[in-house]
Amino acid sequence: MFTLIDLPYKSLTPVISDETLSFHHGKHLQTYVDNLNKLIVGTEFEKMSLEEIVVSSSLPAPTGNPAVFNNAGQILNHNLYFSQFAPTPHPGLDPGSLLSKQIVKQWGSVDAFKADFESKGTTLFGSGWVWLSANPDGTLVITQETNASNPITRVMPGQTGHLRPLLTFDVWEHAYYLDYQNRRAAHLQALWGIVNWNEIEARYTK
Numbered sequence: 623m624f625t626l627i628d629l630p631y632k633s634l635t636p637v638i639s640d641e642t643l644s645f646h647h648g649k650h651l652q653t654y655v656d657n658l659n660k661l662i663v664g665t666e667f668e669k670m671s672l673e674e675i676v677v678s679s680s681l682p683a684p685t686g687n688p689a690v691f692n693n694a695g696q697i698l699n700h701n702l703y704f705s706q707f708a709p710t711p712h713p714g715l716d717p718g719s720l721l722s723k724q725i726v727k728q729w730g731s732v733d734a735f736k737a738d739f740e741s742k743g744t745t746l747f748g749s750g751w752v753w754l755s756a757n758p759d760g761t762l763v764i765t766q767e768t769n770a771s772n773p774i775t776r777v778m779p780g781q782t783g784h785l786r787p788l789l790t791f792d793v794w795e796h797a798y799y800l801d802y803q804n805r806r807a808a809h810l811q812a813l814w815g816i817v818n819w820n821e822i823e824a825r826y827t828k
């Protein structure tokens with residue numbers, strides 16, 4: 623049985639309102655948890671970890687299962703999303719960290735990386751997620767994932783294993799519409815103010 627994760631903070635205002643946080647975590651994520659628990663009863667997925675369910679259910683039939691994938695993917699996506707934030711003020715990205723050095727190596731500057739990430743979030747058509755992930759060799763990749771997809775299902779060309787998701791912005795309208803209406807770009811820009819870079823760095827170096 624999967625359970626709703628606890629939030630590691632009480633509030634993320636003014637970047638995300640308490641109302642949005644309450645609906646997003648307490649209603650949307652709770653529904654995905656309840657649905658997945660019902661769907662996996664008596665199936666081969668019952669004994670798997672959440673990550674194993676996402677990868678396994680994403681495969682073609684007969685192993686794959688779109689309904690299981692949609693709900694498991696959304697739980698994994700939201701667990702990583704909600705646990706990556708911290709209320710302001712908090713330290714930003716440490717310029718001496720391995721993650722910062724890799725970002726600068728690939729994008730030239732942290733600001734250029736943020737602009738690329740925001741742009742890929744803004745231009746994602748419909749519902750989905752923009753992700754920063756790491757390849758097995760430590761190089762970083764930004765991907766656009768539609769609906770419930772997660773980069774953990776992808777192996778990039780020339781790589782020996784799956785991407786490891788590090789950071790994500792949720793571009794489903796339920797993530798921002800109460801606070802920002804149609805202004806997705808403004809919402810994405812504001813999210814940088816609550817990213818807990820210590821958590822993202824820990825995911826990268828794990």
Ligand SMILES: [Fe+2]
Pocket residue numbers: 646650700792794796797
């Ligand atoms: Fe969401």
